[in-house]
Amino acid sequence: MKLHLNTGLLQIAVCLSAFLAAPAIFGATVDRPQVQARLLDHAELLCDNCFFGPSYYYYCFEAGDKVLIGYQKTRVLNWEDKSKNHLTKVHKGWTVWSPPGETVPISYDDTRIWVARPDGKPVKLMQSYSRDVFITNDRCREAVKAKAH
Numbered sequence: 001m002k003l004h005l006n007t008g009l010l011q012i013a014v015c016l017s018a019f020l021a022a023p024a025i026f027g028a029t030v031d032r033p034q035v036q037a038r039l040l041d042h043a044e045l046l047c048d049n050c051f052f053g054p055s056y057y058y059y060c061f062e063a064g065d066k067v068l069i070g071y072q073k074t075r076v077l078n079w080e081d082k083s084k085n086h087l088t089k090v091h092k093g094w095t096v097w098s099p100p101g102e103t104v105p106i107s108y109d110d111t112r113i114w115v116a117r118p119d120g121k122p123v124k125l126m127q128s129y130s131r132d133v134f135i136t137n138d139r140c141r142e143a144v145k146a147k148a149h
Contacts, residue, residue: 032114034107037061037068039099041137046083050076057096058133059125060140061106061113067143068106070113070125072097097123 041060047053057072074096078084097115107114113125129147134140 032107032109033063034105035063036103037063037106038103040067041134041140042099043133043135045133047076047078049079052077055096058128058131059097059099059113059115060134060137060143061104062139063106063108067139068108068113068127069129069140069143070108070127072123072125097125 038061039059040062043058045056045058047055052075054073055076057074059070059072061068061070095117097117099115100118104115108127111127113127114122115125117123129144132141132144134144
């Protein structure tokens with residue numbers, strides 16, 4: 001009888017754990033702030049004459065009282081013209097996000113920023129404050145310096 005009771009508790013615990021983990025497993029979104037942000041600056045670190053090398057596109061946003069910096073890393077296949085990426089013909093998801101205007105709707109958490117492509121699909125930017133790539137905006141540079149300390 002005692003073995004049967006422990007097995008029943010174990011089954012309940014396993015079911016409860018699966019129920020609680022289901023949103024993470026199936027990609028449910030966690031509540032995260034969604035704001036209208038102003039694009040303060042952007043910078044590009046392009047891979048020139050690349051064969052599947054990465055290019056990095058940095059964006060600096062003002063989101064309320066916060067300055068958020070995120071980057072998009074894309075694999076590149078190009079030659080002679082570093083502004084091109086011949087891989088986008090094969091996979092549209094590797095197209096570089098370009099802001100539709102000075103203000104854009106974003107959502108974010110502690111490690112990522114989500115923006116939307118013109119077709120409405122989300123683009124995930126990784127938050128990073130490790131590189132001082134912004135030369136025209138002091139607020140973006142200060143955000144990098146503040147996170148470095």
